[in-house]
Amino acid sequence: MSKQWQPCAGQDVIQLRSDLLGKIRNFMNERQIMEVDTPALNLGSIPDSNIDSVSTSLSLLGSKQSFYLHTSPEAYMKRLLASGCDSIYQISKVYRDAEIGRLHQPEFSMLEWYRPEFDHHSLMDEVKALLSTLGLDNAERNSYENSFMHYLDVNPHTAPLSDLQSLAGNLGLHEESDDRSLLLEFLFSHSVSPNLGQDRPLFLYDYPECQAALARLSDTTPLTSERFELFIQGMEIANGYHELCDVNEQRERFENENRRRIQNGKAEIRIDEYFMNALQAGLPKCAGVAIGIERLLMVLSGKQHINDVMTFPIKND
Amino acid sequence: MANYSTNEFKNGLKMMIDGDPFSIVENDIVKPGKGQAFNRVKLRNLKNGRVIERTFKSGDSVEAADVMDLELQYLYSDGDMWHFMDTNSYEQYEADEKAMSESAQWLKGEEMCEVTLWNGAPLTVMPPNFVELQISESDPGVRGDTASGGTKPATLETGAVVKVPLFVEQGEIIKVDTRTAEYVSRVKD
Numbered sequence: 001m002s003k004q005w006q007p008c009a010g011q012d013v014i015q016l017r018s019d020l021l022g023k024i025r026n027f028m029n030e031r032q033i034m035e036v037d038t039p040a041l042n043l044g045s046i047p048d049s050n051i052d053s054v055s056t057s058l059s060l061l062g063s064k065q066s067f068y069l070h071t072s073p074e075a076y077m078k079r080l081l082a083s084g085c086d087s088i089y090q091i092s093k094v095y096r097d098a099e100i101g102r103l104h105q106p107e108f109s110m111l112e113w114y115r116p117e118f119d120h121h122s123l124m125d126e127v128k129a130l131l132s133t134l135g136l137d138n139a140e141r142n143s144y145e146n147s148f149m150h151y152l153d154v155n156p157h158t159a160p161l162s163d164l165q166s167l168a169g170n171l172g173l174h175e176e177s178d179d180r181s182l183l184l185e186f187l188f189s190h191s192v193s194p195n196l197g198q199d200r201p202l203f204l205y206d207y208p209e210c211q212a213a214l215a216r217l218s219d220t221t222p223l224t225s226e227r228f229e230l231f232i233q234g235m236e237i238a239n240g241y242h243e244l245c246d247v248n249e250q251r252e253r254f255e256n257e258n259r260r261r262i263q264n265g266k267a268e269i270r271i272d273e274y275f276m277n278a279l280q281a282g283l284p285k286c287a288g289v290a291i292g293i294e295r296l297l298m299v300l301s302g303k304q305h306i307n308d309v310m311t312f313p314i315k316n317d
Numbered sequence: 318m319a320n321y322s323t324n325e326f327k328n329g330l331k332m333m334i335d336g337d338p339f340s341i342v343e344n345d346i347v348k349p350g351k352g353q354a355f356n357r358v359k360l361r362n363l364k365n366g367r368v369i370e371r372t373f374k375s376g377d378s379v380e381a382a383d384v385m386d387l388e389l390q391y392l393y394s395d396g397d398m399w400h401f402m403d404t405n406s407y408e409q410y411e412a413d414e415k416a417m418s419e420s421a422q423w424l425k426g427e428e429m430c431e432v433t434l435w436n437g438a439p440l441t442v443m444p445p446n447f448v449e450l451q452i453s454e455s456d457p458g459v460r461g462d463t464a465s466g467g468t469k470p471a472t473l474e475t476g477a478v479v480k481v482p483l484f485v486e487q488g489e490i491i492k493v494d495t496r497t498a499e500y501v502s503r504v505k506d
Contacts, residue, residue: 050352098324101346174334174371174379185353186372193349213351229350239350264376292350 007311013301014311020297021091024111027130033087033113038076040093041067044272046075049260052097053269069095072290073112075275081114081286082278089113102305103235105313109293116286120226120242123287124203127230127238131201134300136232139201147204151192156184156208157223181210196231204229215241232299240289247279319381323356323373331384334371338363338382338435346375363433363440382435389432391424401432401439412439420444422477423495444495449504450474455487
């Protein structure tokens with residue numbers, strides 16, 4: 001077996017990453033968004049039925065303690081916001097178990113930032129401005145509902161379950177399902193998202209309630225949440241929320257995610273109670289977004305595989 | 318019955334879909350940042366070769382197909398069935414007309430064939446890539462005949478018909494590529 005010691009990314013892409021990080025930091029400095037640094041290790045995590053944390057155990061003063069490697073710096077950064085920090089950003093390595101492929105690596109870089117007083121639309125404006133500084137101009141936006149109807153001719157929020165089921169069956173979903181969220185995710189990933197952002201970057205906003213994650217539910221548009229994602233060339237690049245600040249609703253959603261995990265035979269995730277305490281104390285109204293640095297580098301370099309923009313990715317060899 | 322989980326999916330894995338055995342041709346994982354992951358899979362139906370696309374929720378499992386490939390020697394045909402033998406175990410297998418499909422026309426006996434077994438019975442039979450067969454019938458080539466592209470039909474001892482160059486004569490032994498059903502060369506005794 002050959003053990004290639006050289007980096008996967010070429011010198012040009014290694015330089016491109018350096019340039020990209022420089023441009024991001026300039027952009028944040030100009031807007032007086034402060035860079036912060038929070039730990040990768042956390043006693044608790046953010047339960048998500050579809051994201052698996054990497055856990056590790058440390059010997060501390062004679063006792064063994066189990067930690068998660070963060071899947072995003074969200075919990076720690078929100079603790080900073082609740083403690084009085086204004087606009088903040090972070091570029092960090094994050095970890096997700098069992099994610100490997102053309103667009104996935106278990107360890108990857110994430111740019112995440114938070115803007116008090118912003119909602120999801122004003123944050124989309126700011127992401128659009130950042131994209132322009134990178135030469136990715138004229139980002140447009142559309143609602144999840146409009147895109148879904150454009151490509152599938154069915155309303156994702158109001159269509160009867162049976163319509164979604166028969167459509168999913170026709171498009172090759174193997175097992176029948178009465179899980180609305182799962183059907184929407186199948187239809188979206190199969191027939192909608194591959195088409196998005198082909199000519200220019202596209203923000204999709206107002207995701208279905210069942211996919212709210214950590215976003216607040218919309219007061220103005222029924223059945224939707226104030227969540228957005230950015231797509232370029234069919235690739236999901238960023239995910240943002242007008243953040244949920246209600247501690248009770250947040251706990252309910254976490255418990256729900258943990259129930260789904262157990263149903264799917266996965267281990268329960270310990271809820272980060274420090275984070276819950278921060279929400280209890282009061283998270284200022286804010287919007288936040290996370291951008292995958294490697295995916296952005298793929299767009300900027302024209303590379304088709306995530307390994308080609310990383311120095312030393314994990315490989316199956 | 319054995320099952321495969323989606324995280325065991327790889328090219329060549331054989332599984333049951335809607336009662337038929339399939340083999341994975343392509344396996345793509347679609348994983349949104351938040352939300353359900355799927356395996357989008359292209360599968361070839363081992364009975365008829367047709368390729369379909371199916372999407373599985375990651376984490377689901379699928380029934381394994383009891384399919385294996387063996388190198389078997391063709392013995393003879395009794396008119397209904399074609400008989401094969403494993404030359405190591407001497408175990409014999411019978412293939413029906415459907416499993417033989419186009420393959421029967423290349424076999425006269427003793428050839429080693431790749432036989433795919435499903436639930437212990439031959440599902441498909443692949444003849445050797447090249448066979449050497451005698452021409453049992455072919456009209457003499459007409460000199461200067463260019464309208465037929467310089468070839469003429471020849472019937473082989475097994476009944477197969479292939480196009481051969483005009484200079485090839487009845488009674489000669491020729492080498493044929495069974496994948497394309499094309500004449501390769503004359504075989505000198």
